[in-house]
């Protein structure tokens with residue numbers, strides 16, 4: 001449905017998006033991740049045709065953005081990063097305007113506006129001037145505008161920013177639902193959101209694509225796999241030596257009062273071995289938990305360049321892992 | 322067509338819901354009223370030669386030109402600059418409307434608003450008509466001249482609004498370009514070469530308006546205004562295409 005090939009955008013002398021290629025099949029919800037300034041918005045703008053690419057090509061539903069911009073525009077619904085509405089228009093008027101500009105026949109406009117209002121939960125502000133809306137409502141009106149013409153492709157740049165927790169849940173449900181009939185690309189900084197709604201994830205860093213796969217694939221492909229946290233009622237030095245001796249364990253770190261963290265190589269499950277070890281030595285096992293890498297770990301790992309810039313403990317950990 | 326209509330409608334809504342529209346309208350009424358008073362007082366003086374008051378009204382005084390040079394940039398400055406600044410342009414130009422449609426829609430809305438500004442001047446026509454028999458030929462021709470001149474000026478303003486994202490800068494730029502377009506023809510009186518004089522005379526907007534106000538509809542004047550309008554609208558479309566996403 002969306003084919004991006006060798007897409008590059010150069011601003012001044014920096015490639016803000018560098019040779020990015022990917023394919024999104026019909027009916028997929030694709031999550032677009034990356035740190036601030038990675039080039040997500042720039043890529044999305046090139047897909048919509050709002051920004052011309054320096055090189056490379058984008059095809060939406062078989063149409064080349066550079067050759068048939070209007071054809072592509074008719075097939076996408078776009079929610080920009082900064083949702084801007086016309087302040088002097090009432091929400092309803094705005095949605096009717098969007099519908100007319102999308103070429104929806106006059107007779108259908110009313111029903112479409114109704115439907116979009118319902119779906120994005122903006123019915124209660126339909127008579128309000130867009131300029132007086134709160135941030136979250138503005139976001140939802142923008143979304144309503146983006147899907148008013150039921151486009152085959154939806155491009156949503158941080159759709160849940162500024163929404164309250166209840167709305168976030170509802171909008172995620174909406175996106176999941178939309179994903180059944182539409183192809184969706186969304187960018188976000190909220191990693192649990194990606195796991196919830198996206199079948200596939202792209203991670204872009206400094207303009208380059210650094211990961212592409214399902215959330216599960218990304219997690220399992222993450223070297224350094226799982227970690228075990230244990231707390232043993234045992235002398236620290238002895239316990240450390242015993243843990244290090246376990247086959248498959250590495251990078252054992254003591255955290256005091258019998259607490260240890262150890263990395264597990266490959267796919268081995270060391271929890272049984274740790275338990276047996278404790279029994280054999282007569283140590284009491286106070287606590288044991290295995291942590292699998294989260295998408296967050298994968299994200300931090302792939303997008304952290306410099307241990308010095310990693311201030312938080314979590315970041316440092318990933319850097320030494 | 323329906324898309325264009327929606328664009329024009331939205332733009333007109335924006336005009337009439339902004340205080341600017343009413344300020345411009347009030348100033349316009351005030352200045353026109355003042356000029357009308359001056360003209361009537363002037364013509365009442367027995368020592369001056371009899372002239373048609375409406376002829377003076379339409380381009381016969383410097384007030385007319387000053388006002389147009391100021392007010393047109395104010396009408397057009399918002400059109401594209403504001404959409405770019407707030408970001409609404411991003412939605413508009415990712416909808417299935419072409420850049421040309423956007424430019425034409427904005428132009429038509431500005432033109433309708435401009436004509437609306439002139440509507441109250443029919444009161445003066447009515448006042449004069451109630452006191453004397455007036456010839457409506459020159460009146461219609463005068464309004465035609467005003468419409469043509471307006472379309473040319475508005476297209477210049479639209480172009481500068483497409484070039485920058487700051488409304489005030491767009492207005493100042495438009496004013497500067499308009500002063501050049503307007504004074505180009507006036508240079509006619511300063512040069513001697515016949516060919517140059519002819520060319521500049523062709524561009525002399527003041528004498529265009531003079532002719533229209535006399536009731537002369539010269540097709541060269543019409544062509545000049547319409548072709549320049551077309552040129553500036555074309556340039557505005559190109560500017561919009563080239564500056565997307567910046």
Ligand SMILES: Nc1ncnc2c1ncn2[C@@H]1O[C@H](COP(=O)(O)OP(=O)(O)OP(=O)(O)O)[C@@H](O)[C@H]1O
Nearest residue numbers: 011016034035036037038039040041042043566567
């Ligand atoms: N018009 C422009 N001129 C110059 N540089 C630009 C322009 N637009 C964007 N950039 C640069 O391109 C880079 C990528 O920006 P982009 O907005 O795509 O990032 P992003 O991934 O969307 O970030 P965020 O998570 O903060 O939204 C940034 O370094 C930004 O400064």
Ligand SMILES: [Mg+2]
Nearest residue numbers: 040041042081
């Ligand atoms: Mg962004």
